[in-house]
Structures are given as C-alpha cells and as structure tokens.
Amino acid sequence: MLRTYGPGCDGSVIDAKVQSIPDAAAWIDLEEPSHEEEALVERCIKVDVPTPDEMAEIEPSSRLYEKDGALYMTVSVLRGVDEDHPTTTPIGFVLAENRLVTIRYATPKPIRTFENHAHRDPELVRDGPTAMIRLIDAIIDRLADEIERVSSTMEELSREIFQDSQQERRIPVRKLTALLSRIGRVQTLLTKIRYSAVTTLRMLSFLGGSSRIHAEKHQDMLHHVGSLTTDVTSLSEHASYLIDSLTFLLDATLGLISIEQNAAMKLFSWAAVVFLPPTLIAGIYGMNFHHFPELSWPWGYPMALTIMFASAVGPYFYFKRRGWI
Structure with a gap:
C-alpha cells in the first residue's frame, strides 16, 4: 500500500498503476509494498527500496548508509505492547532531497499517531526532513510512555515482594510464581524498549554526522537531531537502570522461593x-x-x-x- 502526505496530499492510497507520484508529496509511506509500488517509488524518487531481509540485518553498515545522495536508515520500532506481545519491527527511512520514503511491514502505534497528527496539521509534513524528525519524535515519545508504565509496574512488584513479605508471615509459592511470570514479561518489554532506543540512537548519530544536514538550510533540523539524541540517550540509560533494578527484584523473588522451600x-x-x-x-x-x-x-x-x-x-x-x- 502506498500513501502520500504533504501539501495537497492527504494520505490517500496511490494506485501503483499510475505513472507518477505527486510532486507535492513530502512523505511517501510504503506499507507492505507490492513490486509495482516499489518500482513506482524507485522510478519517481530515484532511490532503491530496501527489502525486508536488508532491513532485518543487525550490523550498522547494512542499516545506516548513504547512496547516490540519499540517506538510508533503519530503526527497530516497538510494537505489540497493548496486545501483551511486545516485539520490534524494522522501519526503513530513505531521505532523498526534500522527500522522505518509509518502508514498513507492520503498523506500530507511533506510525498511527503521526498519521493522525499529519491529517490534522499538514505543516508536520511540509517537507521530508520535517516529516522524518516528527516521526522519530513520535517513536521516542512512545518509548518514553512505555518506560513510565514499566516504572509503575516495577513499583507495584517491589511493593508486593517486600511489603507483603513483612505483613504476611509467609507468601504462598503460587503468588511468588505469579510474580516471577510478571517479572519475566517486564524483562521482555524492557529488552525490546532498550533495543529500539539503541537503534534509534544509532540512526540519530548517523543522521547528525551526515554532511547533508550540516548545510545552512538544515540548521534547524540539526538542532532537532541534537535534542532527540539527548532524549533517546536518557531513555536508553533509564532503561538500563530499570533492567538492573528488575534483576534485583528477580533475585529477591527467587530468594523468597528458596526460603519457602527451606521452611x-x-x-x-x-x-x-x-x-x-x-x-x-x-x-x-x-x-x-x-x-x-x-x-x-x-x-x-x-x-x-x-x-x-x-x-x-x-x-x-x-x-x-x-x-x-
């Protein structure tokens, strides 16, 4: 599916049979694209559309590179949290001149959120660099929201483990087993959050080091990249801190189970x-x-x-x- 956003483009689906993409399209979004849609974008935008296998590569050289004046970047975005099956999905960004092309095979929540904002405020997609910065900002905001939720969950776990153990003479093993299961789910979510934050940070570092955005006309974009880099660095560090704290809660729970077995x-x-x-x-x-x-x-x-x-x-x-x- 191919959608275009920008001045005069409202996100309507573009038929792959057409011969061109509107000149005003600043953001071209490819969702599970067909071969015809990929060929249309490659012909009109003069870029190569990365394949799913290429975006799934984990080495930075395959995810972040410059080719024929276009920047190719891939970020792993968090998804499936609301369904209690957190995972990440790669999203490809291709920045060519003033146009942004995104390639994805899933619809994470930040994408849906940004699409809704773009419908209400077309200024967010006035050009490709602006659309990319705003989209990355939405991805980082989603990570921040999930980290806040994980922090609250960990406070509840800590309260159940330590305060309940003081009030009750013994904590049933069934309850401790349930706590272990919850800790495991939080650990999985934190791992996905941190991985997404790391890939986003690498992308921003690559983008900030590119000669393209150091031009005078992109100074505002360079400022936003620096601000987002600071934000995602803080989130990554906080996620690492939460992982360490969760390890302590896991050890405490295993210790209580051992005490119950010894009793x-x-x-x-x-x-x-x-x-x-x-x-x-x-x-x-x-x-x-x-x-x-x-x-x-x-x-x-x-x-x-x-x-x-x-x-x-x-x-x-x-x-x-x-x-x-």
Whole structure:
C-alpha cells in the first residue's frame, strides 16, 4: 500500500498503476509494498527500496548508509505492547532531497499517531526532513510512555515482594510464581524498549554526522537531531537502570522461593526428629520375646505411652525454646 502526505496530499492510497507520484508529496509511506509500488517509488524518487531481509540485518553498515545522495536508515520500532506481545519491527527511512520514503511491514502505534497528527496539521509534513524528525519524535515519545508504565509496574512488584513479605508471615509459592511470570514479561518489554532506543540512537548519530544536514538550510533540523539524541540517550540509560533494578527484584523473588522451600524442608526435618524417640520406644516394646518383664505389668502399657509422649513433647519444647522452629 502506498500513501502520500504533504501539501495537497492527504494520505490517500496511490494506485501503483499510475505513472507518477505527486510532486507535492513530502512523505511517501510504503506499507507492505507490492513490486509495482516499489518500482513506482524507485522510478519517481530515484532511490532503491530496501527489502525486508536488508532491513532485518543487525550490523550498522547494512542499516545506516548513504547512496547516490540519499540517506538510508533503519530503526527497530516497538510494537505489540497493548496486545501483551511486545516485539520490534524494522522501519526503513530513505531521505532523498526534500522527500522522505518509509518502508514498513507492520503498523506500530507511533506510525498511527503521526498519521493522525499529519491529517490534522499538514505543516508536520511540509517537507521530508520535517516529516522524518516528527516521526522519530513520535517513536521516542512512545518509548518514553512505555518506560513510565514499566516504572509503575516495577513499583507495584517491589511493593508486593517486600511489603507483603513483612505483613504476611509467609507468601504462598503460587503468588511468588505469579510474580516471577510478571517479572519475566517486564524483562521482555524492557529488552525490546532498550533495543529500539539503541537503534534509534544509532540512526540519530548517523543522521547528525551526515554532511547533508550540516548545510545552512538544515540548521534547524540539526538542532532537532541534537535534542532527540539527548532524549533517546536518557531513555536508553533509564532503561538500563530499570533492567538492573528488575534483576534485583528477580533475585529477591527467587530468594523468597528458596526460603519457602527451606521452611517446608525444615518442617519435615522437625517432624522426623520429634517423632524419632517415640518410634524407637514403640519399636522396643513391640519386640516379641518370651521373657518380656513389662508384659506382665498392669501399668506397662500406660507407662510406654507416657514415655513416648514425653519423648516427643520434650524435643519439641527444647527446639522451640532455642528458636529452631
């Protein structure tokens, strides 16, 4: 699907059978493009449209390069968070003169948000560089929103782990297992956020170092790139801090699970020690010998029960006094 935005272009779908793209189109958005749509863009804009395999490459030389006067950049954008399946999808940016071409095979939330803003304020897509800066800004804003949400989630996890452990004598293992699952989901989301932030930072560094935007006519764009670089650097550092904090919460949860397991083993050990003397006494008096003096005693049976009871109660109170149980 091919859409165009800019002065006089409202984001309508362009039929690949047409022979040209409107001259006023500042942002050409290719969503899961067909071969015909790719050929149309390549013919009219004089750029090469990266393939999905090329955009999926992780080495910077394949994601960030300049060719025939056009800048080719790929960013991994966060998506699927609202569906609880966070992942990243590569989006290709091709900046050629005053036109921006984006290539994508998914529709992350920042893209939808920016499209809506572009419909309401055409000034956002007056030219390619402006559209690209605003689109990157929307991507960074989305990352910031998700980091804020993760911070709140981690505060809840910390409260459940530490405050509940103080108020409750024991935290059920089922609850601790659920906490582990939540920590795992947050860890996955944080990893995707940081990866997206790193790829965005690399793109901005490449863009800021390009000779194209150091021209006098692009000084305003250079200022915006510097501001966005500062923002995404701070987000990346904060995401790293949250990952370290989450590791601490994971260790604390595993420690509580270990404590619960030790408590269960302690209970079995206590029961074995307490009931060992009565079992020994019962075993002695259960022996079947012909000459057994206590068999003829009227109070032999009550005496054996009393000794068994005392041998069980005695160790119990001794262990309790020592604080072992």
